């Protein structure tokens with residue numbers, strides 16, 4: 001007899017997408033196939049899923065993340081968790097010698113995780129160990145709704161377009177805001193530029209989404225630089241309209257998992273006051289090539 005499908009209690013987050021799931025203990029639920037299937041369904045439908053009040057150790061975070069697919073270490077190895085390179089520590093704390101205890105700002109720019117690789121991240125999971133009472137929110141942008149709302153003529157023009165994504169562009173963007181480059185030349189060589197469709201079909205649902213972002217996307221292939229820049233500018237202005245955005249306000253012990261084929265996101269940690277501590281663990285769930 002096949003297992004009865006589970007229905008989770010799901011409530012919308014503020015905005016037109018994203019959901020909060022309650023009544024689930026992830027440390028145990030991850031062992032139950034029907035729970036994992038229900039979470040996966042929520043993830044596909046809502047793009048961003050928050051599960052509050054979770055008591056997790058680092059092994060649990062890895063195991064829960066693995067329910068969504070294989071994991072990979074982040075290209076930036078300096079802030080891997082001491083017990084596993086599969087967990088990146090995001091933190092603005094420093095130790096007694098003044099050394100950073102984690103990556104202070106994982107990306108206060110709009111991006112889709114790991115779009116600089118041929119196999120970008122399917123999903124990202126964050127677990128909040130400590131968060132300030134105010135600040136350090138994460139912003140999300142619904143790239144499926146943004147695609148749906150494009151004028152038909154532009155949709156048609158973009159449908160077969162290819163864009164180039166390059167990690168090196170992140171450091172250029174960061175440099176403009178006064179942040180130091182994150183990767184040394186050896187790290188950079190391991191992430192050469194890659195190509196992805198501008199309009200990407202979701203690998204599971206088949207729904208179309210815009211798959212370009214201001215951090216890693218450098219140009220549209222086959223276009224003059226100025227033409228490509230103006231097209232990307234037009235797309236980003238469109239996506240970043242308030243109607244496609246959602247702000248997630250963290251609480252300690254929150255787990256948030258998001259679908260990088262459906263949303264882009266931006267941290268706001270660049271503006272966090274140094275006296276307000278924020279420490280999260282992050283995993284990256286590997287996706288498939290986009291074409």
Ligand code: SIN
Nearest residue numbers: 106107137138267268
């Ligand atoms: C990220 O960009 O992956 C992290 C987001 C955050 O720290 O809010």
